[in-house]
Amino acid sequence: MKAVAEFKIHYVQMLDPSGQPVADLPAFAHSRDELVKMYRMMVLARTFDTKAVNLQRTGKLGTYPSCLGHEATHVGAGAALRPEDSFAPVYREIGTQYWRGVRMVETLTYWGGDERGNDFSGPKHDFPWSVPIASQTLHAAGAAMAFKIRREPRCALAYVGDGGTSEGAFYEAINLAGARKLPVVFLVVNNRWAISVPIEQQTACATLAQKAIAAGIPGVQVDGNDIIAVRDTLEQALARGRRGEGPTVVEALTYRLSDHTTADDATRYRQEAEVKAAWKIEPLIRTRAFMAATIGWTDADEQLLKTECAQQVEAAVQEFLAMPKQSSDSMFDYVFANQPVRLTVQKALARRYSGKGSH
Amino acid sequence: MKAVAEFKIHYVQMLDPSGQPVADLPAFAHSRDELVKMYRMMVLARTFDTKAVNLQRTGKLGTYPSCLGHEATHVGAGAALRPEDSFAPVYREIGTQYWRGVRMVETLTYWGGDERGNDFSGPKHDFPWSVPIASQTLHAAGAAMAFKIRREPRCALAYVGDGGTSEGAFYEAINLAGARKLPVVFLVVNNRWAISVPIEQQTACATLAQKAIAAGIPGVQVDGNDIIAVRDTLEQALARGRRGEGPTVVEALTYRLSDHTTADDATRYRQEAEVKAAWKIEPLIRTRAFMAATIGWTDADEQLLKTECAQQVEAAVQEFLAMPKQSSDSMFDYVFANQPVRLTVQKALARRYSGKGSH
Amino acid sequence: MAQITMIEAITMAHAWELEHDPSVVLLGEDIGINGGVFRATAGLQQRFGSERVQDTPLAEGMIAGMCVGMAAQGLKPVAEIQFMGFIYPAIDQIVNHMSRMRNRTRGRMSCPVVIRTPHGGGIRSPEHHSESVEALFAHIPGIRVVCPSTPARAYGLLLAAIRDPDPVLFLEPVRIYRYAKQEVANDGKALPLDVCFLLREGTDVTIVTWGAMTVETLKAATQLAAEGISAEVIDLATISPIDSEAILESVARTGRLVIVHEAARNCGVGAEIAAIVAEQGLYDLQAPIQRVTGYDTVMPYFKLEHDYLPSVARIVDAVHATFVD
Amino acid sequence: MAQITMIEAITMAHAWELEHDPSVVLLGEDIGINGGVFRATAGLQQRFGSERVQDTPLAEGMIAGMCVGMAAQGLKPVAEIQFMGFIYPAIDQIVNHMSRMRNRTRGRMSCPVVIRTPHGGGIRSPEHHSESVEALFAHIPGIRVVCPSTPARAYGLLLAAIRDPDPVLFLEPVRIYRYAKQEVANDGKALPLDVCFLLREGTDVTIVTWGAMTVETLKAATQLAAEGISAEVIDLATISPIDSEAILESVARTGRLVIVHEAARNCGVGAEIAAIVAEQGLYDLQAPIQRVTGYDTVMPYFKLEHDYLPSVARIVDAVHATFVD
Numbered sequence A, B: 001m002k003a004v005a006e007f008k009i010h011y012v013q014m015l016d017p018s019g020q021p022v023a024d025l026p027a028f029a030h031s032r033d034e035l036v037k038m039y040r041m042m043v044l045a046r047t048f049d050t051k052a053v054n055l056q057r058t059g060k061l062g063t064y065p066s067c068l069g070h071e072a073t074h075v076g077a078g079a080a081l082r083p084e085d086s087f088a089p090v091y092r093e094i095g096t097q098y099w100r101g102v103r104m105v106e107t108l109t110y111w112g113g114d115e116r117g118n119d120f121s122g123p124k125h126d127f128p129w130s131v132p133i134a135s136q137t138l139h140a141a142g143a144a145m146a147f148k149i150r151r152e153p154r155c156a157l158a159y160v161g162d163g164g165t166s167e168g169a170f171y172e173a174i175n176l177a178g179a180r181k182l183p184v185v186f187l188v189v190n191n192r193w194a195i196s197v198p199i200e201q202q203t204a205c206a207t208l209a210q211k212a213i214a215a216g217i218p219g220v221q222v223d224g225n226d227i228i229a230v231r232d233t234l235e236q237a238l239a240r241g242r243r244g245e246g247p248t249v250v251e252a253l254t255y256r257l258s259d260h261t262t263a264d265d266a267t268r269y270r271q272e273a274e275v276k277a278a279w280k281i282e283p284l285i286r287t288r289a290f291m292a293a294t295i296g297w298t299d300a301d302e303q304l305l306k307t308e309c310a311q312q313v314e315a316a317v318q319e320f321l322a323m324p325k326q327s328s329d330s331m332f333d334y335v336f337a338n339q340p341v342r343l344t345v346q347k348a349l350a351r352r353y354s355g356k357g358s359h
Numbered sequence C, D: 001m002a003q004i005t006m007i008e009a010i011t012m013a014h015a016w017e018l019e020h021d022p023s024v025v026l027l028g029e030d031i032g033i034n035g036g037v038f039r040a041t042a043g044l045q046q047r048f049g050s051e052r053v054q055d056t057p058l059a060e061g062m063i064a065g066m067c068v069g070m071a072a073q074g075l076k077p078v079a080e081i082q083f084m085g086f087i088y089p090a091i092d093q094i095v096n097h098m099s100r101m102r103n104r105t106r107g108r109m110s111c112p113v114v115i116r117t118p119h120g121g122g123i124r125s126p127e128h129h130s131e132s133v134e135a136l137f138a139h140i141p142g143i144r145v146v147c148p149s150t151p152a153r154a155y156g157l158l159l160a161a162i163r164d165p166d167p168v169l170f171l172e173p174v175r176i177y178r179y180a181k182q183e184v185a186n187d188g189k190a191l192p193l194d195v196c197f198l199l200r201e202g203t204d205v206t207i208v209t210w211g212a213m214t215v216e217t218l219k220a221a222t223q224l225a226a227e228g229i230s231a232e233v234i235d236l237a238t239i240s241p242i243d244s245e246a247i248l249e250s251v252a253r254t255g256r257l258v259i260v261h262e263a264a265r266n267c268g269v270g271a272e273i274a275a276i277v278a279e280q281g282l283y284d285l286q287a288p289i290q291r292v293t294g295y296d297t298v299m300p301y302f303k304l305e306h307d308y309l310p311s312v313a314r315i316v317d318a319v320h321a322t323f324v325d
């Protein structure tokens, strides 16, 4: 039998779990500023995350999906993107958003049950959070189509989870992107779990990067706990897109150290030992070790950073708690630009009952 | 960079376009009975097809999708299936159906605008025609799940077109089948066109067999105009399924020699030269040449076969034309097993107006 | 007999049917070891194994399409869609295949499938988690739509749905999953489909509702009774096909009709009920029909969800309005 | 000014807008060199290039999702779904994103998208090619549903739909794509959305309909006129939001209401119209409302489609019924 097509999936790692370089490092990994900026954002994301989980526990937030363990992937992607690129998140990627200018108070507003949290003060061309799994991959492809038609050197980036790669929308997006050579990168965050379903139950694939082969586009696997590798891989993929060379699927291997969301209890379905092992390879430890070794990052630096992050988070929380609720009018005012009579009538009705709750 | 996964797609051909063997042939290719049976079915399908197109032209049928050029794939698959397997067609695969016992009058009934054409007298466990592209791939996977749960050594087979591989449902089906190791084969008929959209516009993939890689399952490409190769490849894939070894994607490379359907005019979008070239490699010529060389198939045999087929088709047409229309009751009687009052009332109403048309 | 919640009654019905009918297979996202995000299938995989109670990959269209294939080959799949806002990818299979397989094949094949999904809001859920789009499915021929309002009705109607030879969309009102406990006998007895339930007899006005809104409606009825207005409360239960006879009969007695539902008003199921009465019971009406519904807006994210959901006050005012005009 | 068919008017509107608004991009299956299976985009790819008029791979969910992304980044996508029976895979994107992007982002992003699709049956099409499920979309907040009934209205309403800052589902009644020619000025003038059109004035009964059913309804009105019954015929045109003021005003004058549509009756748009009148115009009604609709069955395969479609006779009888009761 004649082989008519051959494929290989490569794996990229630059820092091993202990922070030792295992490959030639890109320029930014030699820059103190860049390293500190990235590390800072990872610590900020983790600080915020802990706080948000607590706010949920005390009833100040609704269900909240933690980003614990995903910081290298999220911040690495943020650092790789240019401001003019467009970014389509799922629901955990605060590390990317904060890099791009979304404010923490907006995250709190959103998970506090208020649409204003999707009205980012930061990058106006970034997509809002997207709860319906995998749907956002098509939005990024659509954005890429807009860039391509307008001949803009911009690239779109969509996140999708390991679970999300089972949804048809994901394949439709990568196939279209391949067929039309769109400037878009699909970042598959393989954190091994989709709520209670482990990756082995989700697919028979050895890697999720190989899903790219079904679209005839490049797929690459990267250590998602290694921010150097993530950023470098994505910078290359995004640059390819901006140069008109087409889409890429990047699979970032990481681990969801938290429950799925605050509404979930992962002890029901996964082994303590697995989580423990994952804590050994988590992203912050190795980045810090690498910084200690290469730029002399000290405990004092660390302490200062943590204090700063805590203060920033606390300020955001205060701003959030002081925010007045939207009025019932806000239900009606953004349904259409040109409001039909029917909605104007209902708006008046809603005002009459507003605040009276359902009882 | 470390390669973490490697894949190859193989191509299977046994008879070249002139009918010369180019590989070791399986046992059935040495059996006169089997060869004649397969060839007979291909000729029957083509005879029926020509007749059906004519019936449409004279208003006796509605839109009809020709199978011209697909006969080796369709009949080869029919021959590979066992009666107890379950088969999910799209809309062209009469060659498979007739092998399994569907009657020609049923095809005419269906394309004549009558649901009774889906009530096959033949294999009761085969799925009806499926117009919504790619949706049937999930039905086959569901059937396979039923076989697996009941520990039955049966396999399901779903067809899907090259265009159909762009629908999310297809990927969802192959991914699920891989993840649960289901006894199902997905037969992708790559006839190079999805109505007016050529395969190059549909996907950036070099082969459609490689879509299997996204499901972590085997994919193989076969010359779809070579009935020996198709049958042999499918027999192996189906046997794998029945043995509990999981699903396979088989891509059959063929060509749609006809318009998409009788409602289409392919001269609007494709080159005469391409069609001419495809006629040179179509399936009947090479099978006949092979039979002439190996079992002494003569012009007289050919003539006799053609006459027989024409007679059989004509008998089916007569039966079809003599069939009384369903009554308006039939609109209501199969909506639910337990008819709600509302439908009983409407059924009486419909009877009152039945036959009065819309004017 | 223990007092149980609706969610427990649902688990109990599943268990009964898994035990008594070997062709019943449960499938859905996280329904296995996790027991479903609302715990509707808690313990069932442990008890019946991972083939009878299957976790699926994350794809709702796939779940529905698999159900079609499994059902056509003799199984009775009971699928969970994690939230109603995620049922949309499954609509193609539901409309184009599941609900018309019997019709398309003249009865050769059929789809005895149940699709269960949480329905409605009011529990501070994330975006897209509070949908109540029963009207979309009520418009589709060939599928029943059912929504229970108590633990006992959840038990009996779910059994009926699983046993029904045709597809049923089974909507589970999240707001009352754990709202009130009730004694429910685990006797395998199904309740009838296609008929509504009289929750409270009355003489002055008929209020038709279903699912979680029965709670506010019954509260409103109590409040109205205190003012001397006797409200009859009907739980639609089977949303499609509608038991129009019962509604018409009630309106014939009371002369007034108020319909309460959580879904958006425009082309909601309330419209169909109003239309039926405007066609077949017009002369019984002593006042214009009133609908108390969600607004024609996106269900707001949870800070405002109680400004969206019909309230007791709105129901009471709507009943009052039928006495003013 | 040439006499043109509806399908030609649609092509003309597309061409006008492609020429005058560089952000307009057409996409769909077979809309390029093939010009669409009904020829709605004939010649447009040749004229505007394959980026402005794009063939897509075969995936409706993809088409809708791409539209969301393109629109959110400033384009105005006009997508064709080849037949309405194939719109189901697109519903997730339409409901969960397209129709609520403005609301979800408090206006930061929006989706000025038009989704065009053939609507209804009556032309001997294969299975799944004759759907008229406008009610599903009418129930969804944040998207308009529009259906023209003549070449001129198709031209003017399609322009309006493309220019509207929010998503519009544009339903094209296949039965009348080439039914009658009309002079249509290619002047780029849009018709208003959200209002209905008075097709025929009358005093005795109001008949509300849309799309292809306007043909049978106008025939019925002519027949009724011969008997001395003066029927007012209203073309809904914008199916959602409904112009209830116009309908209520008409019923206030005529005292009778008949609604005609091709879609299944249960929870069809006719129910909403009936409900509006039963709420706000009850005292104007001199007789029960009548709905003349498709049955609550799957649209039959074409041998029986004319037994399913509302006929002139059924409409006439329904009007008569409003005089009997």
Ligand SMILES: Cc1ncc(C[n+]2csc(CCOP(=O)(O)OP(=O)(O)O)c2C)c(N)n1
Pocket (backbone or CB within 6 Å): A092, A131, A132, A133, A160, A161, A162, A163, A164, A165, A189, A191, A193, A194, A195, A256, A260, C029, C058, C060, C082, C086
């Ligand atoms: C279409 C859809 N189906 C189901 C859900 C419910 N749900 C939310 S998150 C989730 C699992 C997602 O897993 P994965 O894609 O791996 O992302 P992760 O949560 O691990 O980041 C599910 C099933 C949803 N949000 N959308």
Ligand SMILES: Cc1ncc(C[n+]2csc(CCOP(=O)(O)OP(=O)(O)O)c2C)c(N)n1
Pocket (backbone or CB within 6 Å): B092, B131, B132, B133, B160, B161, B162, B163, B164, B165, B189, B191, B193, B194, B195, B256, B260, D029, D058, D060, D082, D086
């Ligand atoms: C979901 C869906 N979308 C669109 C169509 C309309 N349509 C019918 S056949 C076809 C092309 C199918 O091409 P392919 O899958 O290659 O099969 P082929 O006709 O070549 O056998 C299209 C777009 C459909 N039937 N179903």
Ligand SMILES: [Mg+2]
Pocket (backbone or CB within 6 Å): A161, A162, A163, A189, A190, A191, A192, A193, A194, A195
């Ligand atoms: Mg995951």
Ligand SMILES: [Mg+2]
Pocket (backbone or CB within 6 Å): B161, B162, B163, B189, B190, B191, B192, B193, B194, B195
């Ligand atoms: Mg094809």
